[in-house]
Amino acid sequence: MTDNRRRNRKILIAVLAAISAAAIIVPLGIGVLQMLGNRNRDTSATPVTATTTAPPLTIKPLSVRPVVSAFVTTPEQCPPSDPAPxxxxxxxxxxxxxxVYELSPEALKVQLTNVDSFLNPLTGVQMVQMTMTSDSAAAFSTFTAGQVGKQVAFVRGGTVVWGPKISAPIDGQVLQLSGELTPExxxxxxRMLRDGS
Structure with missing residues (x-):
């Protein structure tokens, strides 16, 4: 091998080594400069604040009434669904x-924050789940403690939406209603619990 070829080969190796080093060092240098720039940036001009305001309630309060009596009827024999005071x-x-339900005067109103229906994957039973505010849950717990063994009615728009029998005081914000329900x-x-339509 001639001296010119050796020298050219050494130059080529040196150039390739320099390009390889630059490919590693340049991105690292840019990353370091960006981190330094972000650290020196004044973040006090845009403070981050957390919001503690609850979202507005969009579901009207739900009337709860004690049931005096209930008996089987047909749609033709139902009384008009005029809401009473x-x-x-x-x-x-x-x-x-x-x-047909004979109901006592309203015992309380509960404020719902969410209502949904779903199929329980463990039991295969259709469920309706209501979530109440913490204040409503506390009031409902106190009310149901005095109604054990009795039936109550959730009333919306002159209709009994659900009339469960209270077997024990109901604590907590989430209430699940179930029975022999179809998905519809x-x-x-x-839908009735949410907006009464």
Whole structure:
């Protein structure tokens, strides 16, 4: 090998080594400069604040009334679904118009924050889930403690949406309603609990 070829080969190796080093060092240098630039940036001009304001409630309060009596009926025999004043008893039908309820005056109103229907994957049963505010959950717990063994009615728009029997005081903000419901019935109940339509 001639001296010119050796020298050219050494130059080529040196150039390739320099290019390889630059490919490693330049991106690292740019990253370091960006980190230094971000650290020196004044972040006090844009303070980060956390919000503690609760979202506005979009569901109207739900009336809860003690049940005096209930009996089977047909849709044709259901009384008109005229809402009564909260301090007066009322006689109304349930959602499918298969039962007439005699109800005492309103015992309380609960404020719902969410209502949804779903199929419980463990039991295969259709459910309707209501979530209440913490204040409503506390009031409902106190109310149900005095109603053990009795039936109560959730009333919306002159209709009994659900009439459960209270077997024990109900604590907590989430209440699940279940029975022999079809998916359509569960959706109808959830819709009525949300907006009464």
């Amino acid at each position: 909260p301090d007066k008893p009322m006689r109304i039908c349930d959602l499918p118009k298969t039962a 019935q569960a959706k109808d109940i959830a």
